Structure formats: structure tokens, C-alpha cells
Amino acid sequence: MSLAKGTNSESSAALKSHDLVAAGLQQRLTPLEKLAKWYLSLSPTHPPAYYLQPVPLVRAREEYDDEKAGGFLKWFGHGGIRLRNAHLLDLGSGYGGRTVRYKELGAARAVGLEISKSMVNEGIEFARVKNLDVEFYEGVGENLPFENDSFDVILSYDVFEHIETMDDLLRECRRVLKPGGTLYAVFPPFYHPTGSHLDGFVSKMPYANVLFPSKPLMNAATAILIERNDPYRPTPLRKTDKLWALNGVTIASFRRFVRETAFSSASLSLAPLFSPMNSKWESWRMKFYAPFFRPLRHIPLVQELFVHRIVCKLTK
Numbered sequence: 001m002s003l004a005k006g007t008n009s010e011s012s013a014a015l016k017s018h019d020l021v022a023a024g025l026q027q028r029l030t031p032l033e034k035l036a037k038w039y040l041s042l043s044p045t046h047p048p049a050y051y052l053q054p055v056p057l058v059r060a061r062e063e064y065d066d067e068k069a070g071g072f073l074k075w076f077g078h079g080g081i082r083l084r085n086a087h088l089l090d091l092g093s094g095y096g097g098r099t100v101r102y103k104e105l106g107a108a109r110a111v112g113l114e115i116s117k118s119m120v121n122e123g124i125e126f127a128r129v130k131n132l133d134v135e136f137y138e139g140v141g142e143n144l145p146f147e148n149d150s151f152d153v154i155l156s157y158d159v160f161e162h163i164e165t166m167d168d169l170l171r172e173c174r175r176v177l178k179p180g181g182t183l184y185a186v187f188p189p190f191y192h193p194t195g196s197h198l199d200g201f202v203s204k205m206p207y208a209n210v211l212f213p214s215k216p217l218m219n220a221a222t223a224i225l226i227e228r229n230d231p232y233r234p235t236p237l238r239k240t241d242k243l244w245a246l247n248g249v250t251i252a253s254f255r256r257f258v259r260e261t262a263f264s265s266a267s268l269s270l271a272p273l274f275s276p277m278n279s280k281w282e283s284w285r286m287k288f289y290a291p292f293f294r295p296l297r298h299i300p301l302v303q304e305l306f307v308h309r310i311v312c313k314l315t316k
Contacts, residue, residue, distance in 0.1 A: 029223060036212045036220035040203035044224070047201040047232040054118075060126035063097025072098060072157040075186045075277070075311050083107045086152040089176065091141055091185075092159030096123020096134070102155070103132045111151075112136045113144070142168035149178045160187040160310075161195070162245050164238050166254070170261040170314070177316040183263075185312050190248045191304040193273070197246060201225075201232055210305065214243050250304055258314065267313040270297040273306045 029037065050059055067073070073081055084106035090099040093112025096119070103110035112134065114120050120136045127134035139145045142165050154173050163169045173183045188195050193206035202221045209217060225232065234244035242248030249257075251270065258266050271277050274290040296306040 029219065030216065032212065033216045033219045033223070036208070036216050037223055039211065040198065040205055040208060040220055040224060043204040045199060045202065045204050046230070051201070051232055057122060057126055057129065059095040060097040060100070060122050063094055064101050064126070065097070067098045067101040071101075072155060072184075072186060075271075075309070076184060076313070081153065081155070081184055083153065087111075087150065087178075088153040088155060089113060089144075089146070089151045091154055091156040091173070092162070093119075093123060093136065095119050096126045096136060098155075098157065099123060099136070100127050100130050100132055100134055103127075103134050104130075110134045111146075113139050113141070115140055140164070142172060144172045144176050146176045148175055149181075150176045152178055152181045154181070154183040154185075156183070156185040156187070158187050160185050160254075161190065161197075161247060161249060163247055163249075164240055166247060166249055166257045167260060170257055170263075173314070174261060174263060174316050179316055181316050183312075183314040183316075185314075186309050188309055189251045189254070189304055189307055190242065190246065191250060192307065193305070195246075196243055201230075201234065207305070209243060218243065251307060251310060252300075252304070254310060254312075258312070261314075263314040263316060265315045269311045270303060270307045271309040271311055272297050273308045275308065277308060 049055075063071075083102055085108045086106075087109040088102055088107050088111065090102060090110065090112045093099045093114045096112050096114075099110050099112035100123070110132075112120070112123050114123070114136070115138065117138050120138045123134070123136040127136070137145055141159070141163050154177060160166070160169070170183075177183065191207070191210055194204075196209040196217065198205075198208055198217075198221055202224055212220070221234075224230075237244060240247060255268065258268065272290070272294045273296075274293045293306055297303045
């Protein structure tokens with residue numbers, strides 16, 4: 001679901017470049033990097049199988065099934081987004097499962113955009129299997145390959161944290177929306193407990209990028225991958241990244257980006273960290289302790305640590 005996630009097709013040259021930079025890293029770790037490595041090692045995790053050994057259409061079906069169960073649309077309530085007869089863009093369409101589901105829900109035109117060619121191809125194949133007319137394109141959010149006033153709706157799920165340049169993205173979204181069209185986006189702020197995204201391939205320990213600066217944290221994570229002979233390597237850093245494929249956008253900075261973009265109306269809500277919307281915390285005990293944490297999402301600075309997702313609705 002990302003326009004910037006690493007893919008299984010990373011070239012051997014890029015992988016070699018990663019390892020050349022990391023060569024001898026174990027012996028050269030600073031005390032801070034050793035501390036970060038120890039912290040990450042307290043709760044290790046490994047890349048999912050589809051990172052290294054993808055099975056055709058498995059990820060597309062997972063996305064499709066998740067959207068049938070509510071997925072992205074649940075964030076905006078029952079009937080919150082009108083898809084019937086809409087021309088919609090799924091920005092950061094992943095493997096295409098959600099985009100196909102949106103077409104099933106009555107969209108007149110459903111278009112998916114993703115940075116990875118292999119993911120685009122899986123979306124095309126999944127739409128063919130479902131016998132639905134869905135379009136998929138390879139591209140980036142900062143330079144959308146569509147004409148002005150093309151879409152009634154833009155949907156984007158857990159993608160905005162990966163975009164390289166947020167202000168360019170928002171301007172492009174506004175450009176391709178029809179007058180009165182709306183952008184709906186849901187994504188985690190950078191200082192979310194797992195906002196570093198290291199839980200996807202190296203460690204489940206929370207707040208790693210709060211406790212450690214980016215460079216020592218990345219060196220520690222790389223050292224762990226090398227130590228356990230893990231073939232996975234994250235996407236190479238872009239110029240503006242805070243961590244691999246992450247732009248570092250916070251609640252405060254996103255509000256600023258929205259103010260600087262000429263949408264006619266903007267609505268931002270902050271989903272609390274402990275709530276039924278966060279599947280990681282679904283348990284009977286949550287009803288007892290969740291209420292104590294909900295107010296924290298409204299306190300400046302503190303809210304960056306206790307918000308599960310930023311939920312935004314921006315209308316042209």
C-alpha cells in the first residue's frame with residue numbers, strides 16, 4: 001500500500017551497495033548504536049515471506065479480503081465515502097486488492113497508482129481474475145500521470161508516510177481532483193510506536209525512532225540483518241528520508257502542509273492509539289485502560305506518541 005516500499009525486485013547491485021556500506025559494521029558500532037542494537041534485539045521479528053518469496057495474487061487477495069471486512073472505508077464511517085458512479089484514484093494501490101474492491105462497490109472508474117511495477121502487474125492480473133475493468137499505472141504521487149480534474153475521489157491508505165515530498169503530493173492531488181472532489185487519507189504519524197516501520201522486518205520494540213537518532217538506529221538495524229544472515233535489505237534512502245522510505249511527517253507538520261495547500265475545506269481527526277480501530281490492541285482489557293489514553297491525542301507534542309492514525313478529508 002505504499003508508493004515507496006521496498007520490493008522483491010531490488011537489484012543485486014543495490015543489495016551489494018548496501019552490504020559494502022555495512023561491511024565491518026559490527027566492529028565499528030558506536031556505544032549508542034550498540035545500545036540501539038540491544039534495544040531492537042529485545043523483540044526481534046523477520047520479514048514476511050512475500051518480501052522474499054512472493055506467491056502470485058496472495059497479497060492482492062489479502063488486501064481485497066481486508067477491504068471486504070471494512071479496511072480503509074471503515075475509517076470514515078458507514079456511508080462516509082460515496083463510491084457509486086465515482087471516478088476514483090487509489091493512491092498507493094499496493095497489490096491492487098482494494099482498488100478492485102472499490103470497483104465492485106460501484107465506482108464508474110477505478111484507477112490504482114503504485115511505484116512498483118511488480119505490484120502494478122499483480123493488480124492488473126487480480127482485476128482480470130475478478131473480470132473487472134480496473135486501471136493500474138506505475139508512478140509517484142508527486143507527479144501524477146493524469147489530467148487536471150480527473151477524479152471525484154482519491155483514496156490513500158497507509159501511504160502518506162512514505163511519500164518523498166508531501167507538499168508536492170497534496171498539490172498534485174488537488175490538481176487531479178474535480179471541483180468539489182475529495183481526498184481521503186489515513187496514515188500513521190512518524191512518532192507512532194511503530195512509526196519507524198522496523199516492526200516489518202527487524203524489531204517489534206516500540207518508539208525506536210523516539211529513543212534513538214535515525215543514523216544510529218539504521219546502523220543498528222543493518223547490523224542485526226547482517227548478523228543473522230538475513231538477505232532482506234530495506235529500500236535505499238532518498239535525499240529527504242528520515243528513515244528508510246519514511247518522510248518523517250508528524251501531526252504538526254502535516255497540518256502545516258494542509259494549511260499551505262488551497263483546499264476549500266479540510267478535516268483532520270486523530271485516532272487514539274488504544275482503540276478497536278487498532279487491531280493490535282483488540283482485547284477485553286482495552287475497555288478498561290483505553291479511556292485513560294484517549295485525551296493524550298489532543299495534547300501538543302504528547303499527541304505525536306499516542307495517535308494511531310491521522311485521518312484526513314480534504315476537499316477541492
